[in-house]
Amino acid sequence: MANELETKLHRIRQHLLGSVPHSIVERGIRHFEREEIQQALACLSAAVEQRSGDPRAYAYLAFICAKQGLEREAADFITRALELDPAQQAWQAALGESFLKAGNAAAAARHLQLAVDARPDMYAAYPALAESYRRLNDYERALRLLEQAPEHALTLELLNEIRAEAAMYARNPNAITRRAALLPYCTAPELDREAPVQENTPIGPIWQYWGQGEGAAMPAIVRASLASVKRHCGARQVIVLDDTTVDAYVQIPACIRKIQHTHRAHFSDWLRTALLAQYGGTWVDATVFFSGPIDEDVLRAAFFLYHWPPSKLVNKNSYLISNWFIHAIPHHPIIEGLKLVLEKYWAQNEEALDYFIFHYLFEALVTLHPGLRRQWQEARPRISSLIPHELFQVLLEPFDPAQFAAITAHSNIHKLTYRLDEFKRPYHTFRDEMETR
Template sequence: MKEFKKIFKKVNGIEILKQYCMAHVILFSLLETAILGLSRKSLEIVRLAVDNRIYCKLKKKYKGFISEYQQKEDTKNVLHEHSDIVWVCWFQGMEHAPKMVQYCFESLKSNLRDKRIILITEDNYKEYVQFPEYILEKYEKGCFSKTHLSDLLRLELLIKYGGTWIDATVWCSSPIYPDYLFDADFFMFQNLKPGLDGQCTAVSSWFITSCSNNQMLMLERALLYEYWKENTKLVHYYLFHMFFQMVIEAYPDEWNKVVPFSNATPHILLLRLFEEYDEAIANAVKEMTSFHKLTYKFEESDTTIKNTFYQVLFGVQE
């Protein structure tokens, strides 16, 4: 029970239960928990089962919308342009960002010198994109957070301009990386088999490269906008990912063109951030990938632990 309470607090369990109630899967989740127990592994299996149930409900609801959208879709005379822009967003402005976000932003500027890095904030995002009025109204009423607004923002920016969206918590460790990460018509990091087994979603949205007017992103945007026409709350934190799984199934040929790159590799450093630094491991991880998905959500006391990956890699040793 002690471990359960710790996990419940860490994952913001109250908010998850609210989402389960909204999705009408709370009884299902309680039944699964009663059967499987409260261990960490059991709770992970419950989460996967509930996520899949929510996904199936959404897929059934929006199946007709996707079919109708594809019938009306006009792909003729649509421009698909590449861009060297890297889009990064921190709504409060970089001067008010956590140190980790600032470290990550500086790493992009240092290592992506041939790219135009544009920082999007609360003050300037309307200079680049326009959202439907009902989207802005629901955002201003608190129906969804800045996190979800950034999901919509990356779609609008990439559809209109093309380029690469990189989350503000992505650290770039080297100027050497595969060309396709930025030059491909489309790229996202993916869940790959066997890790994909049991998962209802296959993508990560923290790094997206796209030419303008990408077919898959346009359907993703249409699905999210249709959702917000009818709803005032987010049914699942990873709604973007669930809808994108439907997009993959709608455009399998387009998705098969995407270079497969596991999203597990860029998370290795995150999982060791406050462990004792090991130079051999650090070098090996940086050879595997130049982009590392990190987080700013950790205890301040963790940053004072001596000789960790965090302290060494970010030069904050006292």
């Protein structure tokens, strides 16, 4: 097949060599615009072989080279094109944009910067140049470029996104590409609202969810965790939902319904926001074990999540929060914002960008919106997620009553997991102890 194509292209070029160079270039450009790259290459090469003085032949050959990742050749062709027509600095910018589309941000930045240096008023090139620097994590240059552009040429949304991404990168550079990819879902200004006044607001139920229901297949650690919550809930109502009961409490949009059985963890992400937004209360994952009641400080809060410390060593995945335990009053802006952006994401996608999409959308919201950021930063109490993970860290170690007492003295709330190997240890583990409580 490749040989047939090469033979065909050779015949085209041989035929073209007898044509007028200008018409060959026109034909090559038409092929290029129709994404017929091989035919375009044949036409434009023939024009160059005839020593055409048409600079467009060299410019479009440069664009073709950019598509194919040939940076040096592209630079040579664009240099020749501009020697023939120095006024066409837009070609230099177009070459940069071609490299950007091809995923070569470094080459894109070089050529776009050359174009802007030659013509500082070429404001149409500023967004692409800023995007190139953004992909290189050079946020300072990207922001400086956009901030010096006149307002009519500025994409305010891009400026805000780059500002937010710069703040996220400064906070923690890990997974920055995936984190930043979620910013566009969170830009709507109406998301930035104040929390409702909290006066005599009922605390609300404790919400839990295990999609398959409380059947024989339920892992022992889940069964023990659910029982521990009921044991320490006091007078509060505990509502454990499954796939047969969720519709009685929330209206599930089509964009979320499609993931209910195929992406259970992500459906659960949305479900907690929907329940808390409508009713308020406390969301508790099915693998959270209570060794005592929830602290009164948490129950009095308008909004509470465990947070992760900013240390890059401790928090290599850059999460701000954990979402397995959430307490909120009804209609809290952060909870309602998360619900809306999760729906927006799943309306446009079939797969999750990352397992921790909830965490990254939370970061995007509080980074883009000053009001939400303030509500998150001022939320009290503020408790590190490391503390309720202490029991998690020793689940497969030999059970030690003194160590258990020390761990439960730090927290009554413990995040566990059922995703551990089922190999039976020759000793009584912390997991064994939890499963029998």
